Amino acid sequence: MSDLTWIVILIPAFPLLGFLLNTFLIRHERPAGLIASGAVVLSFITALISIYVLQTLPEGTERIDYVLWEWITIGTLRVPFGLLFDQLTAVMTLLVTGVGGLIHIYSIGYMHGDERPVRFFAYMNLFIAAMLFLVMGDNMLLLFLGWEGVGLCSFLLIGHYFDRRSVQPGIVPSDAAVKAFVANRVGDAGMLLAMMAIFSAFGTLAFYGQNNGITGYIERAEEVAFRTIVLGPFGGVQLITAITFLMLIGVTGKSAQVPLFVWLPDAMAGPTPVSALIHAATMVTSGVYLIVRNHTLFEASPATSGWAVAIGVLTALLAATASVTQWDVKRVLAYSTISQLGYMVAAVGMGGYVAGMFHLLTHGIFKALLFLGAGSIIHGTHDTQDMRKMGGLRSAMPTTWWTYMLGAGALAGIFPLAGFWSKDDIIAHAFDVQIPLVGILLIVASLITAFYMGRQVALIFWGKQRDNTYHAHESGSAMRLPLVILGVGTVLGGLINLPGLYWLSNFLTPVLHEEAAPYTIGKGILATVVTLLALGSMYIGWYLYAVTFQSRIKAGKDDPLLYYLGDIWRGAEIGWGFDWLYQRVVVRPYRQISAFLSNVFDQQGIDGILVDGLPRLFSRLSTTLRTGQSGYIRNYAWVFFLGVIVLVGYFAIR
């Protein structure tokens, strides 16, 4: 068989081409949507072929690393522009193009009648291309290119309605876009520093060694295990810890972890397919991918791994509680995404890379399903996002209803849906590595998750429609089809790493070298107990809001539970005050410094002294000096003679 490895170029090339076409040639909604969707679907097919090529590589070649050209060569810094395609990339690529393709098709229906559909599809394609560069880059710099690219597309798409002053629930789209961008810059600073540290430690940025003499660093983590950086009076820190910790900062930004998660709830200002694609399924998981890709470094640094676990668990808990208190259908899902990302980060921090990747994949599927379902609900209720105005939509939109129920069940971790297997995998891993506290906290978070999903489906689909100003209807087929496909994926998603089969585990072994933990009776019991608890919790959530509080929920009124929980509820409602904190610690001082610089330093200092002051000085001087210009020749002659006398006197006396 001829060498087909070049085919990996096509994976990012199709969406890039779609972006260029939609940017420069296409002017109408219909062709734009078709081209964008077609590009991603073609990319998906190419990815499938690439996996076949990868599996049939000759013995001794572990991965496809197709170097297009040498990108940057400065001294010892040699950065190839190469596309890496190994098993880890393969699963990420399938997720990005597969779920991405469905979301594109869905968007054709959802964005119908939008003011700027062509721009929307162009940016969506650009996002897919950037995301593919992120997962396919064979070095940190190319990964970073994609990392920034997805950040840019996230910014552009959150701000899709930049001309609207406010979208539900009271977010200014342009502000939300800027907020996401700025929060990500904080993380990106960590990424940049991590890259510099990697280069200074290993002398290369490439992940794996290549034929052209470029060395890789992934397999050489132990080389720097004992090197430390001296920080003057602060003591020293292990180099490997510094590198991984800086990466972890990047992860907290991109994957919306504590303390940088605040941008994600506001990112819901974008169109719903954007939320599904970028802020649930793909971009926000790139932090998890980063850790898995650099897993040898994290393995060599227990300190950072501990931090990752702590951050992940904290995020999972805080975001889950915040999710319970939201009224906006998309904000519930946003906080739930943050919470699930916390699971993944905690999993990879504990060394459960396969568990983390497993949850990443299943979450990508069922959270995309939930977001698309939410989009379908918003579409069908004529832009209603407040769950207090919904209710009883079960009969009006049956397809949305049952697919949403599948997604909700998967998120809650109900057997046998996808989320059950992956979430259980993470919890079991916590007990495997002897950190029962983490396991218990994650179980608590999963019970809260089940509760708020019960609450949400009860509010949306049960009871009577509480606001009769609109007529709810089911969405069109372009939107229903992706829902159904993702619904099937949600049911079958657990198969990819079913205990006993361990397909994903075995598939990823060449990259991660992680043995699948044997499935014990204890784990089976644990899983059964957790899923029963989750079912119970979901039922309680459903019962409270579908039956008990049924009559007490009205648009504009507080949640009945607020009466019992008081300030705890209020705290959760504002995302535990991180926004409030940043407002006071960062935004307000920044504004004050800016105000000082603009009003005092610039207007009085630069403008007053330099720009206006100097001319004023010369104007005064000239006013004084011009009085000497009398115009009388006699006066000039006087000066002339005095000068002569002075000169003569000087030479005479000297």
Added chain:
Amino acid sequence: MVPTSYYVLLSAVLFSLGVIGVLTRRNALIVFMSVEMMLNSANLALVAFAQRWQSANGQILVFFVITVAAAEVAVGLALLVTIFYSKNTTDIDEINSLKG
């Protein structure tokens, strides 16, 4: 023979008178005359020194000065006539259009 210092003293007196004339008189013609007097006082000093050192250099320079003074008077008087045409006066205090 008259000592050189007498000539030089006379020259200084003539020069001072010329200066006073230039600085105090308002009539442009008188100012001109004062300027001529200053030039000639310088000439007097030059020939005195030439006599003292028995050198022809000073005397030759005097001829130059006289020639240049003649040319200068021609130009100056032409200017004066033009000024008189336009301003109808030769009073230099009236001519102050360069006042700042």
